Amino acid sequence: MINKTLGYLKRQYWKLFDIEHVTTTFGHERCDKLRKVEGCDEDHRAKADWVEYYNDKDELVHRSVTIALKQGVDLGGTQGDFHG
Numbered sequence: 807m808i809n810k811t812l813g814y815l816k817r818q819y820w821k822l823f824d825i826e827h828v829t830t831t832f833g834h835e836r837c838d839k840l841r842k843v844e845g846c847d848e849d850h851r852a853k854a855d856w857v858e859y860y861n862d863k864d865e866l867v868h869r870s871v872t873i874a875l876k877q878g879v880d881l882g883g884t885q886g887d888f889h890g
Contacts, residue, residue: 826838840860841860844858851877852875854871854874855871855872857869
């Protein structure tokens with residue numbers, strides 16, 4: 807319970823002073839203490855943008871991906887019969 811309260815207070819402090827932070831595998835961390843790697847991958851169907859954060863031990867501690875479809879997806883339905 808104490809750890810959750812301390813984590814909450816730390817996040818509120820960061821928000822108050824507009825300090826960028828990210829949720830990692832070790833809890834909330836300040837972005838300026840992590841190495842950020844960004845990239846994108848694109849083909850004819852979609853574009854994927856990704857962000858990774860590494861700690862000082864070069865461990866991957868956060869990864870997020872955003873995928874944007876370039877075309878609509880055909881979600882046509884079919885109507886069937888039920889013969890019982």
